[in-house]
Amino acid sequence: MPEICNLSPTFPFNFEIIRSKRKSLVIYVKSGNVEVRSPRNTPKKWIHEFVFEKKDWILEELERQKRHFRQRLVIAEGREVTYLGRPRTIVVLISDAQEVRVTRDFLFIYARKNSPEKLELLFNNWLKEKAHEYMTSESRKVAKQLGVEHKLKKVVFRKTKSKWGHCCQNGTIQYNWLAMMAPKEVINYLIVHECSHLRHMDHSKRFWNTVESVCPRFKELRNWLAENGHRFWSRQ
Numbered sequence: 001m002p003e004i005c006n007l008s009p010t011f012p013f014n015f016e017i018i019r020s021k022r023k024s025l026v027i028y029v030k031s032g033n034v035e036v037r038s039p040r041n042t043p044k045k046w047i048h049e050f051v052f053e054k055k056d057w058i059l060e061e062l063e064r065q066k067r068h069f070r071q072r073l074v075i076a077e078g079r080e081v082t083y084l085g086r087p088r089t090i091v092v093l094i095s096d097a098q099e100v101r102v103t104r105d106f107l108f109i110y111a112r113k114n115s116p117e118k119l120e121l122l123f124n125n126w127l128k129e130k131a132h133e134y135m136t137s138e139s140r141k142v143a144k145q146l147g148v149e150h151k152l153k154k155v156v157f158r159k160t161k162s163k164w165g166h167c168c169q170n171g172t173i174q175y176n177w178l179a180m181m182a183p184k185e186v187i188n189y190l191i192v193h194e195c196s197h198l199r200h201m202d203h204s205k206r207f208w209n210t211v212e213s214v215c216p217r218f219k220e221l222r223n224w225l226a227e228n229g230h231r232f233w234s235r236q
């Protein structure tokens with residue numbers, strides 16, 4: 001059983017005591033958690049005093065780590081992830097039935113194990129599924145609107161580094177499912193862009209006119225994606 005402690009109700013952090021055969025006390029700060037490794041029989045008071053004395057260093061360390069984490073997408077308890085452009089706080093719940101569910105403000109990840117790899121995998125599978133549901137049917141709709149539904153053969157999903165979407169001569173459209181984190185207007189622009197290639201396989205004036213006919217704000221949305229797209233990549 002983990003031994004979670006707090007020195008007082010106003011003390012700024014909790015910490016966990018892990019006792020083992022070791023000979024001295026040591027503090028580890030990682031992922032927003034404070035861990036004290038202690039010899040088996042060290043009195044609790046000694047440990048508490050040790051933590052109190054190291055308080056400033058621990059707070060600094062917690063702050064520093066928070067700053068570093070903020071700069072990247074991390075799929076973990078309490079972190080934020082955007083879905084359809086709206087930030088949601090991740091809540092991890094241990095469960096045999098693995099599932100991801102989204103509400104207005106939260107993203108619940110039900111996982112057998114709370115490990116970064118597991119959460120990342122569950123999140124990605126879920127996001128890909130959502131992309132499948134939304135982007136496939138939306139592509140058919142837009143293709144129909146553009147009078148090229150007969151040319152759209154297949155919609156596939158890949159996590160490609162270089163681009164958000166791609167349209168092949170054979171009528172296969174490929175999207176990066178990470179785009180589902182962007183606002184809906186941005187996703188829709190991406191869909192209009194790729195479907196417009198079913199009419200024009202280039203980036204000519206005629207191509208952009210086609211894009212504009214369905215998506216008048218395309219320039220703004222294209223810029224948004226260029227400036228913000230990197231935030232959807234996890235560094236895990």
Ligand SMILES: [Zn+2]
Pocket residue numbers: 193197202203
């Ligand atoms: Zn293009």
